[in-house]
Amino acid sequence: MDKxxxxxxxxxxxxxxxxxxxxEHVIVAMGSVNETIEETIDYLSEKTGAKAWFNSGKTLQTxxx
Numbered sequence: 001m002d003k004x005x006x007x008x009x010x011x012x013x014x015x016x017x018x019x020x021x022x023x024e025h026v027i028v029a030m031g032s033v034n035e036t037i038e039e040t041i042d043y044l045s046e047k048t049g050a051k052a053w054f055n056s057g058k059t060l061q062t063x064x065x
Contacts, residue, residue, distance in 0.1 A: 016056045020045070023053030030057040 001013055019041045027037055034056045044050040 014057065017053065018056070019053035020051040021053070023051045025050065025052040026055070027052065028055045028057070 005011055018038050027041075029037060034054075037054050037056075041052045041054055044052060
């Protein structure tokens with residue numbers, strides 16, 4: 001991943017973590033649901049005090065010229 005990030009100027013990692021480190025609920029997902037899950041975690045944390053943690057996986061498509 002370091003080589004990819006250096007080449008294209010990004011900061012991707014294979015997994016991104018979001019939420020409380022002492023979470024009682026864990027979500028693992030990938031794809032278009034990621035932003036919705038982050039917003040849901042923020043909402044639940046604010047409104048109910050729920051401790052949730054989110055692990056989003058990344059996939060990279062190799063492009064050969």
